[in-house]
Amino acid sequence: MIGRRLALAGLAALPAARASASLPIPATRQLGFRVLRKGSAIGQHVFAFEGSGDRLTVRITVDLAVGIGPITLYRYRHRAVEQWEADTVVAFQAETNDDGAISTTTMRREGDRLAVDSNRAGRYVAPAGALPATHWNRRMLDGPFINTQTGAVMRPAVAREGVESLPWAPQRRGTRFVLSGDVDLETWYDETPRWLGLRFRGEDGSPIHYEAV
DSSP states (O other), X not given: OOOTTOXXXXXXXXXXXXXXXXXXXXXXXXXXXXXXXXXEEEEEEEEEEEOOTTEEXXXXXXXXXXXXXXXXXXXXXXXXXXXXXXXXXXXXXXXXXXXXEEEEEEEEEEBTXXXXXXXXXXXXXXXXXXXXXXXXXXXXXXXXXXXXXXXXEEOOEEEEEEEEEETTEEEEXXXXXXXXXXXXXXXXXXXXXXXXXXXXXXXXXXXXXXXEO
């Protein structure tokens, strides 16, 4: 999930389907976005997909900085690794530096659930079907998801609004989903379903969106 200011032990038997066939992995094995605030680029959010067969590792990097001229007023750094077996996430770990505030979150598959250990949310077992909120996999919208920075379970209302052009890239079309409640944002996926971007407002009300690169 985005920063606050900007908004394998114990594995059960896993499906035999190959990860590459059941998950929306780009052919290039890379997925990247520029993050724009008030129309100006403030950083990037990048995914690297590694592995073969049933095993998939997703490496996630987010780097953001907001400032005035040469003076940086705010920095955000997020590093995460997500591991899948076939179509099941089996482990996750992340460290976030939100302008000096450090958060750590780990998850590990225990049967049909993820055991979460977070320095902010503590230790608990997530509800069945909960996924890390890494956005690239549209399936996270099908149930509760876990904030990868705070470790908290989130249950927003999700409304599917239909296929439309992206406001910042009219040549691209995708299904828009509107999340409200625990999370307030709009997010788009194509028919793959590959993640196309999102839009929300920061704590100061400034518009922020993700533009695919």
